[in-house]
Amino acid sequence: MTDATPDPPALSQARARADARAAGSVTHIVPEMPMQPLVTVAVIALCGLLTVSAFAGPVLVAATVALAAGIIAWGWPGLLGLPSPRGTTFVVAVGAAAAIGTVLATRGEPFLEWMPAALAGSLIVAFLHQLARRDGRPRLVESIASNITAIAIIVSGATFVVLPRTEQGAQMVALAMGAVAASAVTELAGASTRLRGWLLPLGMLAGGLAGLAVGLLLGAVTWGPAALLGGLVAAVGHAVRRVLAVLPAISGPRSQLVSACASVLTVGVVVYVAGRLLEA
Numbered sequence: 001m002t003d004a005t006p007d008p009p010a011l012s013q014a015r016a017r018a019d020a021r022a023a024g025s026v027t028h029i030v031p032e033m034p035m036q037p038l039v040t041v042a043v044i045a046l047c048g049l050l051t052v053s054a055f056a057g058p059v060l061v062a063a064t065v066a067l068a069a070g071i072i073a074w075g076w077p078g079l080l081g082l083p084s085p086r087g088t089t090f091v092v093a094v095g096a097a098a099a100i101g102t103v104l105a106t107r108g109e110p111f112l113e114w115m116p117a118a119l120a121g122s123l124i125v126a127f128l129h130q131l132a133r134r135d136g137r138p139r140l141v142e143s144i145a146s147n148i149t150a151i152a153i154i155v156s157g158a159t160f161v162v163l164p165r166t167e168q169g170a171q172m173v174a175l176a177m178g179a180v181a182a183s184a185v186t187e188l189a190g191a192s193t194r195l196r197g198w199l200l201p202l203g204m205l206a207g208g209l210a211g212l213a214v215g216l217l218l219g220a221v222t223w224g225p226a227a228l229l230g231g232l233v234a235a236v237g238h239a240v241r242r243v244l245a246v247l248p249a250i251s252g253p254r255s256q257l258v259s260a261c262a263s264v265l266t267v268g269v270v271v272y273v274a275g276r277l278l279e280a
Contacts, residue, residue, distance in 0.1 A: 033187065033196065033199060033241075033242050033245045034245065034250075035187075035188060036187070036241075036245065036250070036256055036259070037188070038253055038256045038257070038260075039184065039187075039241060039256045039257075039259050039260045040184045040185060040187060040188060040260075042256065042257050042260030042261070043180060043181060043184035043237070043241075043260045043263060043264060044181045044184060044185070046064075046068060046260060046261060046264045047177035047178070047180050047181040047264060048177070048181070049064050049067075050064050050065075050160060050173060050177050050264070051173060051174045051177045051178075054160070054163060054164050054169070054170040054173035054174065055164075055170045055174075056164075057164055058104060058161050058162070058164045058165055059104070061160050061161050061163070061164055061173075062100050062103070062104045062161045064160075065100055065154075065157045065158055065160055065161060065265065065268075066096065066100055068157060068261040068264065068265055069092075069093075069096035069100065069154045069157065069261075069265070070093070070096070071257050071258060071261045072092060072096075072150055072153065072154060072258050072261050072262055072265075073089045073092035073093045073096060073150070074089065074254070074258075075254040075255055075257060075258035076088060076089070076092055076146070076150045076258060077089060078249055078252070078254060078255060079244065079247060079249050079250070079254075079255040079258050079259070080142075080146050080247065080249075081247075081248075081249060082139070082142070082143055082146055083133075083135060083138055083139055083143055084129070084133055084135065084143065087129045087132070087133065088129075088143070088146070088147055088150075090129070091122070091125055091126045091129050091147050091151075092147065092150045092151060092154070094122060094125050095118075095119075095122030095125070095126075095150070095151035095154060095155070096151075096154045096158075098118040098119075098121055098122050099115065099118050099119065099122070099151075099154055099155045099158040100154075100158050100161065101118075102114045102115055102117070102118040102158075103115065103158045103159070103161045103162055104161055111162040111165065112159065112162065115155065115158070118155075119151070119152075119155055122151045122155075123148060123151070126144060126147040126148060126151070127144070129147070130143065130144060150262075153240075153262050153265050153266050154265060155269075156265055156266050156267070156268040156269040157264070157265025157266070157268040158268065159268040159269050159271070159272035160173060160265075160268045160271070160272075162272060163271065163272060163275055166275060166276070168220045168221075168275070168278075169275055171215075171218040171219075171220030171221075172220060172221075172229075172271055172274065172275040172278075173271060174214055174218060174220075175211050175214045175215045175218070175220060175221070175226060175229060175230060176211070176229060176230070176233045176267060176270075176271040177264075178210040178211060178213070178214040178230070179206075179207035179208070179210045179211040179214075179229070179230035179231070179233050179234045180207065180233055180234060180237045180263070180264055180267060181210070182203075182206040182207050182209070182210035182230075182234065183203035183204070183206055183207045183233075183234035183235075183237055183238050184203075184237070184238075184241070184260075184263075185206065186199065186202045186203045186205075186206045187199055187203065187238070187241065189202060199238065199242075200235065200238055200239075200242075203234045203235065203237075203238040204231040204234050204235050204238075205231070206234065207230045207231050207232075207233060207234020207235070207237075208227040208228070208230045208231035208234070209227070209230070210230055210234075211226045211227055211228075211229055211230015211231070211233075211234075212226045212227040212230060214226070214230075215227075215229075215230075221278055225274070225278060229270075229271070229274050232270060232274075233267040233270055233271060236263075236266055236267045236270055237263040237264065237266065237267055238263075240259070240262055240263040240266050241259055241260075241263045244258075244259040244262065244263075245259070
């Protein structure tokens with residue numbers, strides 16, 4: 001009686017993959033992203049509002065960012081299923097007021113001089129909220145991390161307030177918002193299983209073309225930086241929406257509004273850095 005010769009490692013891995021495929025247990029690298037028309041509409045509306053307010057001045061930009069931040073504070077606990085939802089809403093609202101108010105009150109360079117202080121104060125409030133909880137503090141780390149994430153998203157969005165005060169800052173906002181809106185439209189192709197895995201490159205392509213078109217139309221930047229910035233902000237916005245799309249609560253309208261606002265505000269720091277680099 002002879003012993004069976006073991007399969008080579010490559011053959012064993014191939015057989016394992018074939019068995020898993022046959023059993024229908026293949027893990028998809030790219031998570032499914034269901035169609036969310038409300039998210040797309042909300043992204044387009046917020047991008048349009050930010051573009052118009054950027055040409056009107058920093059006060060209206062601050063009001064627009066505050067509106068988006070208020071929606072995030074309102075729906076963030078439900079989207080992530082966090083404990084102590086009222087406390088989380090309070091913490092995020094305080095962080096939003098500190099970040100937006102600080103940037104709006106700073107009139108000269110450096111415009112973000114007091115932003116670190118506002119962020120630090122918001123983090124202190126987040127930790128004090130956990131100390132004040134009386135529910136046994138379940139999911140403590142998750143709650144703190146989620147609060148800080150929401151504050152970071154709003155802080156990124158608060159940088160939009162600075163851009164109307166810089167040279168061609170309003171044009172940069174219009175370029176980026178056109179790219180983000182175009183990227184959101186391409187996500188409607190997620191209804192097709194064949195295109196679902198290509199949503200990121202499709203969004204980047206649409207964002208790059210939209211950024212190129214707006215940049216050349218407004219004369220803000222040359223075609224290369226316009227297309228690059230458009231593709232970059234489109235990728236960032238899509239990444240945020242894709243991450244949030246896998247959460248169970250995303251089927252609700254409130255959560256979808258939060259996803260849309262978060263994806264737009266997150267690109268704020270990217271637009272700010274790009275605008276200052278091109279200005280230099």
